[in-house]
Amino acid sequence: MITASNLTKRFGDKLAVDSLSFEMTAGEVLGFLGPNGAGKTTTMRMLTCYFPPTSGSATVAGFDIYTDSKRIRQNIGYLPELVPLHPEMTPREFVGFAAAAKGVPHADRKRFVEEALDRCNLMTVSNQVISQLSRGFRQRVGLAQAIVNKPKVLILDEPTVGLDPAQILDIRALIRDIAEHSTVLLSTHILPEVEAICSKVIIISGGAIRALDTPENLTKSLSATQRILLEVDGVESADAAAQLAQLTGVVEVHSSGPNSYHIEVPRDQDPRPEIARMVVEKGWRLLTLQNLSMKLEDIFLQVVTKERLAQAEEAQAVEPIREEVGGPV
Numbered sequence: 001m002i003t004a005s006n007l008t009k010r011f012g013d014k015l016a017v018d019s020l021s022f023e024m025t026a027g028e029v030l031g032f033l034g035p036n037g038a039g040k041t042t043t044m045r046m047l048t049c050y051f052p053p054t055s056g057s058a059t060v061a062g063f064d065i066y067t068d069s070k071r072i073r074q075n076i077g078y079l080p081e082l083v084p085l086h087p088e089m090t091p092r093e094f095v096g097f098a099a100a101a102k103g104v105p106h107a108d109r110k111r112f113v114e115e116a117l118d119r120c121n122l123m124t125v126s127n128q129v130i131s132q133l134s135r136g137f138r139q140r141v142g143l144a145q146a147i148v149n150k151p152k153v154l155i156l157d158e159p160t161v162g163l164d165p166a167q168i169l170d171i172r173a174l175i176r177d178i179a180e181h182s183t184v185l186l187s188t189h190i191l192p193e194v195e196a197i198c199s200k201v202i203i204i205s206g207g208a209i210r211a212l213d214t215p216e217n218l219t220k221s222l223s224a225t226q227r228i229l230l231e232v233d234g235v236e237s238a239d240a241a242a243q244l245a246q247l248t249g250v251v252e253v254h255s256s257g258p259n260s261y262h263i264e265v266p267r268d269q270d271p272r273p274e275i276a277r278m279v280v281e282k283g284w285r286l287l288t289l290q291n292l293s294m295k296l297e298d299i300f301l302q303v304v305t306k307e308r309l310a311q312a313e314e315a316q317a318v319e320p321i322r323e324e325v326g327g328p329v
Helices: 042-048 067-077 091-101 104-117 134-145 165-179 191-197 213-221 240-245 272-282 294-326
Strands: 003-009 012-026 028-032 055-060 075-080 153-157 183-187 199-206 208-213 225-233 252-257 262-265 285-292
Touching: 003 042, 003 067, 003 165, 012 199, 012 285, 028 042, 028 191, 042 055, 042 153, 042 285, 067 075, 075 091, 075 134, 075 191, 091 104, 091 165, 104 134, 134 153, 134 165, 153 165, 165 213, 183 191, 199 213, 208 213, 208 252, 240 252, 240 262, 240 272
Parallel strands: 028 183, 028 199, 075 153, 153 183
Antiparallel strands: 003 012, 003 055, 199 208, 225 262, 225 285, 252 262
């Protein structure tokens, strides 16, 4: 449903997107992750034919972004981060306008509009002026216009911004429902949201893909360590963390609360027997000793931090050369 090949975008001297290549099949929900300025929105705007790439190619719903942009717009739904609504319209009027603009046949238009309003829980405010709606309802109006044409591909940029927890759960359920018949590209900063609904994840940083896999495989392949939670009672020594750090195989120890410690160890080692032995010898009361699974948030921070460190090292290596070249003759 989406195929990108070496997709690249430059704005003058700035390289915003650097040779992105990936594929999405029907029914997939792909989480598109990255820090601010990573190139996520630029990529989505190229895929929606908002503007052309500098180089590379892509097809969306089987149509080429260069030669079939009109057909792409008819077959996709797009929810930008800042939804461009017409505040003087009602939700019913605006979604109807969107349906007409997307080429929904006149005979089907009313039914499609009503279905979109109903799926986004907008029926109770469907005849109110959009300017009088809350931010959460305006976000729902934006989502309704994105799905009114029953798109084959749905591209969502921060779809749950401004929604309360109950509304977020509703939108997640709606995305899962849409994914049964459509391909969904989801950009969000809410990492638990990605873990809850995405079948695949792309982590992008500096305009390039740094990781691409299922959430489960990413946590397994990119994590060099595992984390153990230790909770004890009766600890009298002030340097308990330092004593734990001296155990064989322990990489690092973080205090996560009173008498609570997160212990980082290599993935292929299990020091829990040694930890338990130490607890007994010290006379501490053991409350918890268990492995903690790495979360997508941990992997995301690890990938982005590694990239930033590499960029910093590269900048430091280039700086002496610049000084030498630009220095006095």
